[in-house]
Amino acid sequence: MDVILHIGAHRTASTSFQAYLRDNDAALTRQGVGAWGPRRTRGGLFAGIWPEAEVLPRRDGPARAAGRIALALHAEVAQGRRSLIVSDENVIGPPRDGIRACMLYPAAGERIARLAAAFEGRICRAVLSIRSPDAYWTSLVxxxxxxxxxxxxxxxxxxxxxxxxxxxxxxxxxxCALPDVPLLVMPHEVFGAVPERRLAAMLPTPVDAPRLHARRCLNAAPKLPQLRAALALAGRDTTHLPTGDGAYMPFTRAQTARLQESYADDLFWLHAGADGLATLITGKSSGAEGKTPTPDPTERGHDDGQQGRVAQAG
Structure with a gap:
């Protein structure tokens, strides 16, 4: 059975995609495709993989998690599943951690390495959605x-x-955490509104991706009135929010431009082959709606020399 890990990220229509998979379970089951979403993964299945998240961590937590996963995968095979999508954006870290650290998923490598160890080499493909960081951080905040x-x-x-x-x-x-596992990168700007095309692109074998329930938009970013209400309910100051009923826009023009430039630089790197680490999926072959921003090589941002850490499961 092919196990496809859909990593997220947050604020890239992951909740809508998970609902799409859940709502089309019967149609996908007939094609041998199953899915585990947060309702399954956060219901105890992954408990112990990340001991720091446990109130009373057990020394044998990772081994027990691996045992539960192995039994669950065996059950999927027994039901005729040929492909299984595991979709949970929290596997690379809770959203508050990035805001607190002022950086994108600071523990992503270590967390994915622990998850890979729990699956004992059964993950055959990983999928990550990315989004322009100005829109990502605004929505996440x-x-x-x-x-x-x-x-x-x-x-x-x-x-x-x-x-x-x-x-x-x-x-x-x-x-680094998933050596020899193909990593697909899907821009939110292309695939966020078309879950059926995201599904078709992430599976290693062709399927008839359902269009039913494909245009639901769940967990959209709250607008200013909702934020004022939430802050007031928590007893926090609301005076720093602008007036009006529109979207929350926290960054200055200069900050927005800097974040967009960093995204253009990342897309340039991905279009150039990502040093053999990942494959950018643009949706052109599947006719996905939208268009991946294609960076101009003459306007590429500066390389800041940042290197990824080698993640280990220990």
Missing amino acids: AMTVARGRPLPGPHRLQGLAHSPRRWRDVITDIA
């Missing part, structure tokens, strides 16, 4: 504020805008 977290101040926003860690570094860390 809005989501966390709506859930009761404080509004980031100017210094934290500056830290996010000037973080040296880019998608390139996250991709490198994941590739």
Whole structure:
């Protein structure tokens, strides 16, 4: 059975994609495709893989998690599954960690290495969605504020805008954690609104991807009125939010331009082959709606020399 790990990331329509898989379970089952979403993975199946997340971590937690996963995979094979999509954006870290550290998924490599060890070499393909960091951070901050977290101040926003860690570094860390496993990178700008095409592109064998339930948009970023209400409910100051009913836009023009430039640089690297670590999926062969931003080589940003860490499961 082919096990495809859909890593996320957050704010790249992962919730909508998981709902699409769940709503089309019967149609996909007939084609031998199964899916584990957060309802399954966060219901105890992955408990113990990341001991730091446990209130009372067990020394044998990773081994017990590997045993549960092996039994669950055996059950999928017994039911005739030929492909299994494991989709949970939290496997590379909770959203608040990135905002706190002012960088994209600081522990991505270590977390994916632990997950790979729990699957005992059964992962055959990994998929990561990326998004322009100005839109990614804006959406992520809005989501966390709506859930009761404080509004980031100017210094934290500056830290996010000037973080040296880019998608390139996250991709490198994941590739190190999953050696010899093909890593596909799908831009949110192309695949976010077309889950059926995301599904078709991530599977190693062709399927008739259902179009039913394919245009639901779930967990959208809250707008200013919702953020004011959330802050007020938490007893926090709302005066730093602008007036109006539109979208939350925290970054200055200069910060936005810097973040967009870093994304163009990452796309340039991906289009050039990503040093053999990952494959950029543009959707051109499948006719996906949208268009991947194609960087101009004459306008490439500077290489900051950031290198990915070699992740280990220990």
